[in-house]
Amino acid sequence: MSRYAYVNGSYIHHEEASVHIEDRGFQFGDSIYEVVYLHKGRLIDQDPHLDRMERSLGEIGMEMPMSRAAMKLIIQEMVRKNRLKTGLVYIQVTRGSSTRDFPFPKTYRPTVVMTARRMPVFDPKKALKAIKVKSVEDIRWGRCDIKTTQLLAAAFSKQIALDDGFDDAWMVDQEGFVTEGTSNNAWIVTKEGKLKTRKADHDILNGITRQCIIRLAKNKGMEISEEAFTIEEALNAKEAFVTSASACLKPVTQINDQTVGNGEVGLISSEIAQLYADFLEG
Ligand SMILES: Cc1ncc(COP(=O)(O)O)c(C=O)c1O
Structure with a gap:
């Protein structure tokens, strides 16, 4: 065709x-x-x-x-x-x-x-595909909130991650906080069950999926904090995941050489994936 x-x-x-x-x-x-x-x-x-x-x-x-x-x-x-x-x-x-x-x-x-x-239909009823991410320095310009096609730093970071056997990179700013994935927003679920994703400033692209999931999760009464987190915090978290229009939601079960939580796809990630899948159905 x-x-x-x-x-x-x-x-x-x-x-x-x-x-x-x-x-x-x-x-x-x-x-x-x-x-x-x-x-x-x-x-x-x-x-x-x-x-x-x-x-x-x-x-x-x-x-x-x-x-x-x-x-x-x-x-x-x-x-x-x-x-x-x-x-x-x-x-x-x-x-x-x-x-x-x-x-x-x-x-x-x-x-x-x-x-x-x-693309395949996003269907969390089938097993969600988990990914492993590598942390890399965020070397992008200062206006990542603008969705420009200047994507060399993102492509470069992704390639470093792939070459090292990972699926994506989580970029980390000068202060040690995760900004986002190379083409997605980064989230963690803390031990207390709170969702954390970086606030939308000049350092990240304010994902449309991110905004939608914030709304859906708030409606379900989940606690969300738009706050930056470090790799260490993510490694101590219960769960982690990424969101974007193309991936919808992908659990992150490994960062560098350590598992996140028990290394399995978490319950809250699965619940949010289902909420988003229901939203997609309209
Ligand atoms: C750097 C970056 N962050 C976040 C996202 C997620 O945005 P959206 O949910 O609007 O696809 C993307 C999507 O391409 C991206 O490139």
């Missing part, structure tokens, strides 16, 4: 889709992106993702490249053309292409690209 990409107004066969070599997204990472999860035909949290896209663009001095209604139509068309039921829609907006020079061009035509890709 043909896969389609959207590039600046056209739907093109995926393998033929391209942008100009002087595109500022390619040259400087001068671009932002969003990833929306489609669950059994439902776009999950589409508006919060588009809100965050608008915010990311605003933070780098750009406006939405089209109306929200137009953006939603294109997303819908990408889902239809790619016959996607469950998967991810990727949207990227760059400051367009111009002669290679650092200053933002006074006038430009943004580049808008979308791709779509199949």
Whole structure:
């Protein structure tokens, strides 16, 4: 079956889709992106993702490249053309292409690209896939709250983790606190059963899944503290997990060479995964 990409107004066969070599997204990472999860035909949290896209663009001095209604139509068309039921829609907006020079061009035509890709349905009734993470120094820039495509530090950190036999890295700031995973938010469940995830400041991306799970867990009466934690605290915690639109929730059962809790997928992680799965069903 043909896969389609959207590039600046056209739907093109995926393998033929391209942008100009002087595109500022390619040259400087001068671009932002969003990833929306489609669950059994439902776009999950589409508006919060588009809100965050608008915010990311605003933070780098750009406006939405089209109306929200137009953006939603294109997303819908990408889902239809790619016959996607469950998967991810990727949207990227760059400051367009111009002669290679650092200053933002006074006038430009943004580049808008979308791709779509199949994914398995998130189903915590089947065993949740646990991951092992390695702690690495967070070497990213100071505005990780903006979802830019400057992802070399994240890719680099992930590769270090993979090369050492782990599944992902947890990045750690100068003060020794975990910021987040390379493409997800990090959580722990303390011995007392309290959920902890770092507060949303410039040091992390405020995950849409993170925000949703905070809401769902609060509604269930769970105690949550938006507070930074260290690797040591995580190793002393009962459970740990990560959240993102693409992974939904993945338990973390090992950090560096030590297990978290008893090394098994925890009850609270499983309960939250089920809460999120129920939310996905609508
Ligand atoms: C660095 C980082 N943190 C957190 C997240 C999770 O965000 P969301 O739940 O909106 O997917 C992502 C997702 O790509 C990410 O790249």
